[in-house]
Amino acid sequence: MEVKKRAKIKSFPYEEFKDNESYEKLVQELNANGANVIVTQLDNLIDWGRSNSLWPLTFATSCCGIEFMAVCAARYDIARFGFEVTRNSPRQADVILVSGTITTKMAPVLKRLYDQMADPKYVVAVGGCAISGGPFTKSYHVLKGVDKIIPVDVYVPGCPPRPESFLYGMMQLQRKVKVEQFFGTTNKKQKEPKE
Amino acid sequence: MSNNNYFSGLFSGIKSLLVGLGVTMKEFFTRKITEQYPENRKELKMFDRFRGRLVMPHNENNEHKCIGCGLCQMACPNGSITVTTEMLDTEDGKKKRSLVKYEYDLGCCMFCELCITACPQGAIEFCTDFENAVFDRSKLVQQLNKPGSKAVEKKPVPKPAAPAAKPAAPAAQPAPKATEVAAPAEKKESNPETPTTV
Amino acid sequence: MTLDNIKTLEPSQLRAEMQGLKAKGFDFLSNLIGMDWGEEGGLGVVYCVENTSTHEQAWLKTATTDREQPLLPTVSDLWDIANIYEREAYDFYGIIFAGHPDMRRIFLREDWVGYPMRKDDKPEEQNPLRMTNEPLADDTTQYDVQADGTVKTKKNIVFGPDDYVVNIGPQHPSTHGVLHFRVALEGEIIRKIDPVLGYIHRGVEKLNESYTYPQTLALTDRLDYLAAMQSRHALCMCIEKAMEIEVSERVQVVRTILDELQRIDSHILFFSCLCQDMGATTAFLYGFRDREKILDIFEETCGGRLIINYNTIGGLMADIHPNFQKRVKEFIPYMRKNIKEYHALFTGNVIFQNRSKGIGPLTKEQVISWGCTGGTGRAAGWANDVRKNHPYAAYGKVDFNQVLRESGDSFDRYMIRLDEILESLNIIEQLIDNIPEGNYKEKTKPVIKVPEGTYYQAVESSRGEFGVFLESKGDKSPYRLHYRSTGLPLVAAMDTACRGFKIADLVTIGGTMDYIVPDIDR
């Protein structure tokens, strides 16, 4: 049984990442069944491609959306990671950055957007509102965390998170993508809807 | 559309397009302003007042200033802070509240600074750390008092060290008067007649 | 200001009084606020109308004690914007406006149970999370009171079976957030727009009723995040006025400078987003490049880039940073230079000119009737600047022009904003070297209680008149805290502005109207 190497991120030492604990756990879970060498190599190649080409869906509901625009703009330039190709159609996007408050009226819309995305798809909950309802936890019309309706891969706290936090969150996501198995379970996370 | 309009419109239109092309070409050769985040981590420094996450500073003896009064918890608009305390008997026989666990939910915090303003001890402050993304929601609920730490033993109320703590004394004096005298002198030329009222 | 003399009217007198006011030149309905005064006071509405030539305001209120079917007469035929405001009051309080042609919910789902802003309503218990698709009716109900006092209902059609309805939003790149337009098209031509709001309705006003005053401050930044400074300024000022706290000159001046910086920030973002919507991505990035300079100033002094959290009751959270003046002084010439670049790259561009001139015009009468304040109103020649009409902070002492234009089309709306950037730079230039000494914060009691009464404070936010209406019963939380949204009238006027234009123009018109959705939905 070959255990996957820890994913490397350019100019960011592994030890300085936060939450390595959950990460290691994740790596172990994914490799519980093991895989042979060739498959692992192929997996690595595909994961490399995927992790460097996470095209976000342009989805923003409030303040965090403006910070997302700032991340895409010249000073922080998400394009350096290759993520600048924001797609407006969920079919073509790889990651949905839930940036902003999700209200109960918006919740079915968000779920549907998520369902419309093609696998493999990832969710990043950006900002307090998406993580837990944030400033509006006590409101009658706010969903208390998007993880109640869709599976979240990375949580980026902040209100709103500053652009560097955004990029850091995206790197965390890259790390997660880099240990997944194409020829395993992660390629199709969502179950087929029953007719 | 008359003939004249047709051609003058055409030429002025083309000119405007060329001006635009000139602007972008100029920018093509100017220096780029991108900050390369993970590469520049060493040099990157946040502004002092930037609010990254809440921390409770500990001194070298693993002591913090929190007395567990719970004012921050009450001030917090959305319940991101949970303070657990216990009553301890001190040597002189009195009961004293002491902090057991100071839980802070970074995933819920809205960085309004009300907790810091409310704290009478200056025991908590915001640090400028911004790299907080995690894989697990539960990891965002942090315990701020370090294991084994205890409140610093000090008789007088310590002056807060936190930058955003309560404003110091001057507010109490009849200061508005003084500024009113000072202000028009400085701004005589701008518009002295206009009333200051709103 | 304190509202001591709100005129109380019986519902039956309301229409006559309103018609009289309208005839006297009170042609701007600035506020229509639903209220719940409990069992005795009943459900009611507070109106504020303003005379656009004298800037005199008249406040009125009316109420009904019937909680089962509270009926009040409509004023939607007098002021267009009342159409939307009354729907809002219906949505939150269940007040039915007799004669209103379109009594649908506006923010909440159509299958929502109860009226959340009523004091006795328990919205969460009756409304579990519904993951079904939202029902959207194609017809609507009108309630008319007959001569004998009975109520007759009538069906009005919103979209007929022949309409080709395209949903623009709630997730769409050009709606600037989660806004949903149902657009009836004929080919590429827009026949009708029906805005569906509430996708980011967070119930801020309801939350405020359970928050203490300092806590309510935290939410204003998140309404219109591009006018965070100004919104918070309005609320602080309102509470300060109510508690009779006099803030120092220094605070006044610093607040003014920051308000203007925020305005520039917002207008740059407006420019960027408009360019992005119209396909000129490069100009979008130039705008953001310059905006970062302002954000640096904000962050250094206030600690936040977008959610600034700086004004507080009685002053500011902290004194200005030592670098503040230096940075601002560097920024002024920098921005003046870059505005020229914007003009060269985008304003003069023949494609942009053809796409904006004559597109989506609103006349002066229309903007007043729809209550479109801010740049949108000024583009049509309506002098509505609160800074001029009801000066506050340090605005009375600075010299600046109210930029006005005539035609009210998209191009004018665009130019107004770019010109306002220059005006704001002028204001800042006058103040930045003259920040007087003084306290940055007045001492307040640890528990803030506002004396009983009703208060209103308006400021000129980045996109129009932002008002704070506060009714206090003397507790530590407000009894009712209402914000006059700057964007709601703008969205409401979209239908008028867009009809007959093409679907591509919707993007231009929406972009130049410059609304921010979280501010609309609150």
Next chain:
Amino acid sequence: MFDFTVVTNWIDALLLSFLPGWAATLVECVLVALAIITLYAVFAIILIYMERKICAFFQCRLGPNRVGKWGSIQVLADVLKMLTKEIIDMKNVDRLLHKMAPFLVIVASMLTFACLPWNKGAEVLDFNIGIFFFLAAGSIGVVGILLAGWSSNNKYALIGAMRSGAQIISYEVSIGLVMLTMIVLTGTMSFSEICQQQADLGWNIFRGHVPAVLAFIIYLIAGNAECNRGPFDMPEAESELTAGYHVEYSGMHFGFYYLAEYLNLFICAGIASTIFLGGWAPFHVPGLDGFNHVMDYIPGAVWMVGKTFFVVFLLMWIRWTFPRLRIDQLLALEWKYLMPMSLVLLVLMAICVSLGLTL
């Protein structure tokens, strides 16, 4: 000038030495097809990378720089990702047409790609009505786009497709007329002969002077519109139609559109350089024999690709500067300005040629 036929003849002879005639032709066909597909993919990757970098530089930022040196293998990552991404099977769509549409687009794009003359003697599809064939093959693409929009059962896609149909069909008129203008000048429709002529007599843009320069400009505008690129990207018009006709496509089906978009750009630029800028013909200044001699040492393929990339850069510059037009303005531009002008140019060119006023 190096003649590529030497190589092809050698391969032909080699194959014929151990294979019957028909088999040799078959093998050659396969080889050529493989070469074309490889080139197609390589150019697509280069172009996408180039666009992302150039657009970044226009926008005062750096663009991809974390994947490989200067981000050079960024696009490879994208391709890998797209290849392994799910292709969503939808209910309520016209399955056959929905699946066929991207292939139509890519096939049309490849067919036109094969028309480009790379070097002297290195043309894949070369016959006496080459330009005519190019125009005909190119218009298959619009069918793909229309089908995509129609079969998706999505209102945005439908509007996008209709816009695209109107746009491409209109602009094809201009392109046809401009090409006709140049055919009047050259007297032939075969790409190889056009290039050869330019190598002998000088580039068409110089030979045809005023009408040719104007024709070149019109061709650039119309060609850009043909490729559905900004400021003429109405069919996709991100801010209005989210993604236009390909809004429902995911995975590699979307990838085909994405690739075809860039390759169409390249083809448009390639044809511009073939017809106006001499194709593989080197730059010659009459009288300066030494200079001309040095220029001849640069291989024709380099000239061809270099000129093409120059035109591509021009088009990218335009794209990243201007806002998008509106559909009615776009059509007005064509029918009110470009088409009358190209008609005038055609007449002008005919007069020039008949009076011998060309250089």
